[in-house]
Amino acid sequence: MNFRERHRIPDLGIGVGFRPKHAADVLDNGGSPDVAWYEVISENCMVAGGKPIENLARLREKHTVIPHGVTLSIGAVEKLDEDYLARLKKLVAEIDAPYFTDHMCFCKASGLDLHDLLPMPYTKEAIEHVVPRIKHVQDVIGKPFGIENVSSYLSYRSSEMPEEEFIAEIAERADCGILLDVNNVFVSSYNHSFDANKFIDTIPVDRVVQIHLAGHTDKGSYLLDTHSDHVRDEVWSLYTRAIRRIGPVATLIEWDDLIPTFDVLAAEAALAKKHRDEALR
Amino acid sequence: MKLGELQNMFAEALVRPQSIAHDGEWPARGNREFTGSSRLTPIGQLDVYREQFWLRHVACLAEDFPTVQALVGEETFAALVAEYLGLHPPVHFMLRHLGDHFADFLSTKEDALLSDLARTEWAYIDAFDAPDAPPLDAAAVAAIPEDAWTNARIILHPSVQLLRLTYPAHTLRQQFRETKTATRITAIPSNVIIYRRGLLLYTEQLDPLAFELLDRLAQGETLGAAGDALPPTPDLESKIGVWFAHWASLSLIARIET
Numbered sequence: 149m150n151f152r153e154r155h156r157i158p159d160l161g162i163g164v165g166f167r168p169k170h171a172a173d174v175l176d177n178g179g180s181p182d183v184a185w186y187e188v189i190s191e192n193c194m195v196a197g198g199k200p201i202e203n204l205a206r207l208r209e210k211h212t213v214i215p216h217g218v219t220l221s222i223g224a225v226e227k228l229d230e231d232y233l234a235r236l237k238k239l240v241a242e243i244d245a246p247y248f249t250d251h252m253c254f255c256k257a258s259g260l261d262l263h264d265l266l267p268m269p270y271t272k273e274a275i276e277h278v279v280p281r282i283k284h285v286q287d288v289i290g291k292p293f294g295i296e297n298v299s300s301y302l303s304y305r306s307s308e309m310p311e312e313e314f315i316a317e318i319a320e321r322a323d324c325g326i327l328l329d330v331n332n333v334f335v336s337s338y339n340h341s342f343d344a345n346k347f348i349d350t351i352p353v354d355r356v357v358q359i360h361l362a363g364h365t366d367k368g369s370y371l372l373d374t375h376s377d378h379v380r381d382e383v384w385s386l387y388t389r390a391i392r393r394i395g396p397v398a399t400l401i402e403w404d405d406l407i408p409t410f411d412v413l414a415a416e417a418a419l420a421k422k423h424r425d426e427a428l429r
Numbered sequence: 430m431k432l433g434e435l436q437n438m439f440a441e442a443l444v445r446p447q448s449i450a451h452d453g454e455w456p457a458r459g460n461r462e463f464t465g466s467s468r469l470t471p472i473g474q475l476d477v478y479r480e481q482f483w484l485r486h487v488a489c490l491a492e493d494f495p496t497v498q499a500l501v502g503e504e505t506f507a508a509l510v511a512e513y514l515g516l517h518p519p520v521h522f523m524l525r526h527l528g529d530h531f532a533d534f535l536s537t538k539e540d541a542l543l544s545d546l547a548r549t550e551w552a553y554i555d556a557f558d559a560p561d562a563p564p565l566d567a568a569a570v571a572a573i574p575e576d577a578w579t580n581a582r583i584i585l586h587p588s589v590q591l592l593r594l595t596y597p598a599h600t601l602r603q604q605f606r607e608t609k610t611a612t613r614i615t616a617i618p619s620n621v622i623i624y625r626r627g628l629l630l631y632t633e634q635l636d637p638l639a640f641e642l643l644d645r646l647a648q649g650e651t652l653g654a655a656g657d658a659l660p661p662t663p664d665l666e667s668k669i670g671v672w673f674a675h676w677a678s679l680s681l682i683a684r685i686e687t
């Protein structure tokens with residue numbers, strides 16, 4: 149059996165990131181039939197009490213919720229934060245998430261938490277470093293872990309392979325899942341002039357637990373992954389290509405800056421469903 | 430360069446407040462480690478991350494301290510944040526904790542209004558996501574023997590924040606929320622509590638004596654010791670009874686340990 153079958157990774161359909169701005173729409177007014185599930189930022193749920201915890205409990209009453217972390221720092225040389233892992237384990241258990249996700253990057257260095265998804269050099273040294281850390285995290289949490297490819301604005305001279313091969317080898321050796329962020333593939337392919345189609349065609353499909361879609365911003369000399377706009381046509385095309393390879397897999401619309409009204413976000417989810425249905429025909 | 434050295438180089442670059450594109454050895458270091466692209470130089474690539482580091486952290490503190498930012502203006506606020514992060518760089522995985530020391534930092538600026546305002550805005554954040562606690566069990570309170578009250582300790586709801594202010598900064602915060610403008614206010618010593626009941630936040634200004642008692646109780650003093658520490662006051666015992674009933678009605682008291 150492949151990774152998704154072994155871990156019974158569900159096809160959740162189309163989801164969106166839950167943001168407090170939409171709490172009334174989702175929790176009081178029933179959300180939207182176009183939104184089948186919700187993602188929460190794991191760290192936002194690690195507070196002690198109050199509205200964030202109340203919202204999470206209410207969200208979980210009616211929907212599948214997947215926690216998505218931004219500060220695990222799996223690629224850092226710094227030690228893994230066991231306090232963080234304990235909190236993540238508690239969260240995953242409380243909401244009975246089928247899996248959890250975070251990024252293939254580092255966030256910590258020199259004792260600082262830099263709060264960014266900083267890119268890894270695609271080297272054998274980095275693979276040797278990251279694989280046992282992913283195994284440890286997966287063991288501690290007790291649920292499958294999906295690692296996400298990040299948008300990057302920088303490439304290392306020391307890299308020894310393309311990003312998709314780096315991610316694929318880590319996932320195979322650590323036996324973890326992959327969160328394929330199609331917008332990040334597009335952003336990085338533009339910034340580093342590589343073939344986005346080749347990335348999509350190389351990633352091991354059986355390990356993809358989820359796909360992310362989002363908008364980005366053209367900064368002139370580079371694209372920035374801002375999650376502040378509609379998904380671009382080029383990204384929809386890549387998504388269609390990915391779905392044709394992978395098959396039906398949970399897909400998420402991320403919108404974190406210049407957050408629109410919930411109906412606009414739900415309409416973007418409906419558009420994702422249309423693209424997904426067409427790709428699966 | 431080893432993985433750890435590369436990551437430390439990142440950290441060193443990101444915390445620099447100004448662009449490193451033309452800064453000393455940085456362009457040469459960038460050439461050694463990064464490829465650049467057809468549109469960005471190697472060090473220009475790293476500078477994208479440095480710029481994002483500052484935008485993100487200034488935006489985070491502006492979100493947590495919007496009235497402070499409105500009072501001093503965006504430019505001064507950004508300069509204050511740069512100085513602050515130089516002294517207190519981010520070390521916690523949650524951005525929620527970035528402003529942990531901001532009020533203390535502002536207290537070194539010899540402007541009590543700024544530090545009072547920062548303490549007040551931070552208190553609302555602490556009250557917002559503080560742990561929940563079950564309401565005071567009225568039957569358990571009624572069962573406390575009369576002679577046990579002197580040594581009783583009052584455990585406040587975890588959201589309760591006590592602020593002894595030189596300026597009524599909570600009124601300035603309210604002014605900003607209503608008008609989106611903030612102008613300096615006159616110094617009036619104020620004793621303020623901020624607390625959460627259910628999911629809503631509340632603010633109340635207390636009588637100085639009541640505040641003194643509540644503050645002592647919050648620090649773990651027994652009811653008897655806290656009452657004895659107050660200055661001689663006519664009808665103190667009955668006043669304490671009234672205050673206590675009021676605090677209980679506001680759900681400020683989580684439990685009583687005897």
